[in-house]
Amino acid sequence: MEPHFNINRRNFVKSASAVALLSSMGAYGMDLIYRDKPWKVGLIGTGWYGKMDLWRLMQVAPVEVVALCDVDRHMLEEAARLTSQRPEFKGKPRLFSDYRKMLAETEMDIVLIGTPDHWHALTAIEAMKQGAHVYLQKPISVDVLEGEAILAAARQYGRTVQVGTQRRSTPHLQEAKKKFIDTGMLGKIGHVEICCYYHMRADGNPPLQEVPDFFDYELWTGPAPKRPYDGLPHRRWWRTFMEYGNGIMGDMCVHMLDTVRWMLDLRWPNRITSHGGIYVQTGGKSNITDTQSAVFEYDDFEVHWQHRSWGTPPDPEYPWAFKIYGEKGTLAGSVMQYDFIPAGDAPTIHGDVLYEREKYPGDAQEPDIELHAVPATRRHMLDFLASIENNTRPFSDIEEGHISSASCILANLSQKLGRSLQYDPVQKVIPGDAAATALLKRAYREGWEHPFKQA
Structure with missing residues (x-):
């Protein structure tokens, strides 16, 4: 499509x-x-x-x-x-x-x-x-x-x-939205689950090293806190530190939350609650969670997120995915496929990812390419x-990217603070919670200026 x-x-x-x-x-x-x-x-x-x-x-x-x-x-x-x-x-x-x-x-x-x-x-x-x-x-x-x-x-x-x-822009997910969401085939929607069970969390203990002459570590760090140098951080090592990113919530939940918001025409959650920590992968330097759940509350239902960077997924067919539950059926989707499972005895309707190998033969020669993602x-x-x-x-x-990104960042703040958060995007505060509001803007390293200016 x-x-x-x-x-x-x-x-x-x-x-x-x-x-x-x-x-x-x-x-x-x-x-x-x-x-x-x-x-x-x-x-x-x-x-x-x-x-x-x-x-x-x-x-x-x-x-x-x-x-x-x-x-x-x-x-x-x-x-x-x-x-x-x-x-x-x-x-x-x-x-x-x-x-x-x-x-x-x-x-x-x-x-x-x-x-x-x-x-x-x-x-x-x-x-x-x-x-x-x-x-x-x-x-x-x-x-x-x-x-x-x-x-x-x-x-x-x-x-x-x-x-x-x-x-x-993913063809098979656009197709699923058109077929099952826009037509009302799911009926009234009462629950949504999103998840990631990929073993994607770096958990090493590399030794401290001298910064190589071809790499400007000072400028790479920029406004972020500066960690002792223990190897090239941009070889995916940075993703395992909250100093530079937003953990698996920011990497993976943002995609699935954004997909569900697009499919169901959702805006800001009313309330966000998250729990988690480092429960299993405790041996390395990483400070992002290895296990975390989050609930994004909307008027008529909740969107529940779960990630684990260890163990096995509950549904091996959908290790990074969304599942939208309606009274007339369930729609499961991922970057690789979708399945609509109707209530009753009707057969499941399946769709697969679109590849474009013949149209773009050069893709197959590209190192590290995500062939399933490039058509999107x-x-x-x-x-x-x-x-x-x-x-x-x-x-x-x-604006859509901000809502999805900020919702995941707020989930991380909820997990850190141990309480639910409600963000007011007009006033740009968390009402009644000065401590949480203070965390909406993190301190920049000396020499760098945060771009947000209070009106």
Whole structure:
């Protein structure tokens, strides 16, 4: 199922440069969004998913890669080499170690941000100030008020921001929503469960080391608390520390909560309660929970989250998933499939993930690619570009990304404080709870300024 949008081609066929672009893009044909000149694009954070996002954008639109930025010189040079080998590649990108210098010295239409969570707010806001639209990875922030600042900046500067919660653009989940949610086949919905049981929590004890000369650890740390250096943190090690991210809640719950909110047209939860801790994987340095539950309360039902980074999943078919329970049936969904199980004797209706191996044969040669996810990301990029062209809100507009991200951050705060929380997004406080309100904005390291300004 393709996303629904209007593509602006008014001047495309009149332009010789556009004809050249069309020829150069070859077999991708009319799946592309065209314009008279390429989109000027930069990437901040050239790790695994930053490159994945850039390469998906290059597959669906004429792109000139003008800048790449990373504090790891080796990773930056490798990203430049790999990007230049892409069949769609155009440009001669300048390489930067400091995003501020990159944004000040290059003119870009679009900036992709694939940094760790603790850098999302400052990079996104500065990119928007410099005139760029932004594709921002989830969760959008490490604290709630960073998210409010990004949202305010997007509206102030009139920029389009698409958040990388691409389940909204996942073909088989769009199909499931249309078939079973929009038609009312589930009947009255009374309960929702979301979960992740992947063994994804790093739990090592690497020794302290000297910082290598190719890596700027001071700038990588930026506004976050600075840990003693024990190896390259951006090789997925950072995800195991709350100093830099939001744990498995921020990594995985944000996707499934966002999916359910999209499918059921939900906004902010009325109340959030969470419990958990480090119960089993106690041997390493990691300070994110290995076990955590959360309840997101809405008017008519609750959304229950559970993650464990150990043991076995209760349903091996759906280890990272949502299950929506209605009076007429249950809809289970994941990145790989969906099943609608009707009440009574009717057979289960099954749907599978869409792969595009024949359409994009180069995908199979890409190292570490998530083949099941790239069709969704390509559609997410198409929607992003169409929203820029038509001045409309994208599927995962920054406000939607903020609600989903902040709800997960609030769950972490509830788990930390041991009590339920109710967030007021208008006043930007937790009413009647000064201690919790103080945690909506965490202290930045000396030399860095938090972007949220109280009105």
